[in-house]
Structures are given as structure tokens and as C-alpha cells.
Amino acid sequence: MSCLHKGGGAASRIMLARSTRQRLGDVQDGASGVQAGGTESGSNGGVGLLDEKVLYLVFKSMNWNPFLICQYTLVCKRFADVMKKVIWKEFCLSRAPKMVSHLLSGAGGQGGTIAGGWQPLGKLMFSCPGSHQSKHFYSKTIPGHFVWKSRFSRTSGKSFLPIQCRSDTLYISDCCEHLDNGDDDDLGVYRGVFRAFGTSKTRRLLIENRVDLEETEFCPFCREKVWSMTGAQLVPPSAIQRLGAYKDNVDYFVCVNGHLHGMASLISTSDSELSGEDQ
Structure with missing residues (x-):
């Protein structure tokens, strides 16, 4: 990689x-x-x-x-x-000592190793993967780039899990905001990582529902194949609310190693102020 x-x-x-x-x-x-x-x-x-x-x-x-x-x-x-x-x-x-320690304590971290390897996890911590047009999401192509600061939250991660999978652990980053993505939309790019994805309810649900792996999409961190949570209709309303997404325009993928990356059209600042809602 x-x-x-x-x-x-x-x-x-x-x-x-x-x-x-x-x-x-x-x-x-x-x-x-x-x-x-x-x-x-x-x-x-x-x-x-x-x-x-x-x-x-x-x-x-x-x-x-x-x-x-x-x-x-x-x-x-x-x-x-x-x-x-x-x-x-x-x-x-x-x-991220606390997050990594928790990831290692799961089934995916047996023997002091991380599913997918340390290099992809390191890249996930400091690299915004950018965006491109996908099957379920329109976006300008934005190249990946270095992120000076990243905050990953397990609490935020709960919002991205289907209700039947809320016992899973997912760490999600804050959105990396790219302004004016076209048609006056702002774009938010986010990334995350599952703890013990191999034994997670999310993975089991994807397999039980016979969701196919994407043919043309790959994980930007480990280059493995991914599932589209949007295509699988497993994006919960709480994820849209957490992101502050415009017109429910959200797309995210999970790879076989448990890395997550996604995009969302963000409500502009003026719209947020007018709504008076605390996002």
C-alpha cells in the first residue's frame, strides 16, 4: 500500500x-x-x-x-x-493510545496485531481519503490529503451502526470539510475503524443479508474490497443526524478488515443557524 x-x-x-x-x-x-x-x-x-x-x-x-x-x-x-x-x-x-489499546483487546487484535495491519491503521489516522463519485453519491473528485488533527469517537461511532448492531464498537473521525462541492453543497469526508470486525454483528448482518462486495470500490487504506452500507440500506437515521447531512445525502463503505470511509453533503452554516438545531 x-x-x-x-x-x-x-x-x-x-x-x-x-x-x-x-x-x-x-x-x-x-x-x-x-x-x-x-x-x-x-x-x-x-x-x-x-x-x-x-x-x-x-x-x-x-x-x-x-x-x-x-x-x-x-x-x-x-x-x-x-x-x-x-x-x-x-x-x-x-x-491514539486508548483507542489502539481497545482495538487490540478485541478478537481482531490477538497476538498484538491489528486486522489489516498497522500501516493502514496509521494512514487512517492522518489521511483524509478524499472523495469521488460513487454509485449512490455524486461528488467532485477530491484527492486524499494529510489531516493535521483527527479526533475519533466511539460515541459518534454508535450513530453509524444499525440498531441491531449497536453492541459493536466503531470509532469515527470528525468530518473533514471540503467547502463548495458544487451546487452550493459542502462535502464532509469521514473515516473510522471497527473493533473486532471479524466477529461483529455488522459483518454478520451483511453476510446474512447476502450483500455483495462492491466491484469497483476499494478501501483507501488497505486496498481490500468493501461493502456499501448505503447500497445495503443499513445507514441509520442517526448517522444522517450526526453528520448534519443535507437531503439525507450520505454514503459510506466498510472493508473486510473493518475500515470505514464515507462522504456526506453537509448543511451549510447559514442553514444550520436558521434551523436552530444543535447538531
Whole structure:
């Protein structure tokens, strides 16, 4: 799965590799418990550049910067493997420790792993997937982009669950608002993640109702196939109310790993003020 990144190409990868060697050297010189010039297993090669302990210290010093994690993933396959195995997990734990701890406590988090992997979960935390026209929703194409702040709410997630599935746990982000989506509509893009989706009532309901997976839609985070909750007629009125959607114009998808992404036409500020309702 590709990550958001700036630039690219061989020249930038060479510069990143040189920068990384310098950082790794600096950390090795001062890191306790890390043996300079070697590796634990010998499989990493070189002078211990890919020692997981050293890379952990390097990215910890950078506060698990997601841009840099994405960039360093492109340096080489060995770097990419360490990013997926170690660094993305630490990024997720640093950004949303309570949410991640709760996700790990479900059936999908057995053995300290997350359904779909740590990298897609990390991307879900900092990346708005943008929007495009779908079978049930008209929208301009808006590219995905970095989100500076994200708040995920389990309480808000309840509003997106069919009434017979309210015992499931779903974390939903606040809407990323894109103004003037055409025809004077504002667009809200949101994303979320289920806890233990494999054993959830939502998944069981989709299967029992024989809802087909979408042929042309894919999860923007893990690239797996998705169900359309709109197509399955499982979007509850509470989701429309929570979003403040205009004319019930809402669409969202859930992938086989339990990642959710969706779009909604938002009521404009002036309309909200006139209604006098607390959204």
C-alpha cells in the first residue's frame, strides 16, 4: 500500500538513505544497550543499519513523524519491512493510545496485531481519503490529503451502526470539510475503524443479508474490497443526524478488515443557524 509522500525518485531515496545513515550513526553512538557495528541476528547486513532497536530510537526522536515514515519506507525493502513491523505500530500507539489499546483487546487484535495491519491503521489516522463519485453519491473528485488533527469517537461511532448492531464498537473521525462541492453543497469526508470486525454483528448482518462486495470500490487504506452500507440500506437515521447531512445525502463503505470511509453533503452554516438545531 502506498503512503502519502512528497516528491520521489532515485535522487530523493539516495538523500534519504544518506540522512538515515547519519541519524543511525548518531543514535548508535549514544544509545545504551545497542551494540554499534553489529546486528542481533546478522540478517540485516552492513553495520547494523537496520537494527530494529536503532530505528525505533531514530523515529522516536522524530516523534513518529508520518511524513518521514512514508518517505523512509521508500528507501529500500528492508526499511519498508521494519516500518511495517515496528514503526507504524509505534506511530499508532503514540497518536491514539486508548483507542489502539481497545482495538487490540478485541478478537481482531490477538497476538498484538491489528486486522489489516498497522500501516493502514496509521494512514487512517492522518489521511483524509478524499472523495469521488460513487454509485449512490455524486461528488467532485477530491484527492486524499494529510489531516493535521483527527479526533475519533466511539460515541459518534454508535450513530453509524444499525440498531441491531449497536453492541459493536466503531470509532469515527470528525468530518473533514471540503467547502463548495458544487451546487452550493459542502462535502464532509469521514473515516473510522471497527473493533473486532471479524466477529461483529455488522459483518454478520451483511453476510446474512447476502450483500455483495462492491466491484469497483476499494478501501483507501488497505486496498481490500468493501461493502456499501448505503447500497445495503443499513445507514441509520442517526448517522444522517450526526453528520448534519443535507437531503439525507450520505454514503459510506466498510472493508473486510473493518475500515470505514464515507462522504456526506453537509448543511451549510447559514442553514444550520436558521434551523436552530444543535447538531
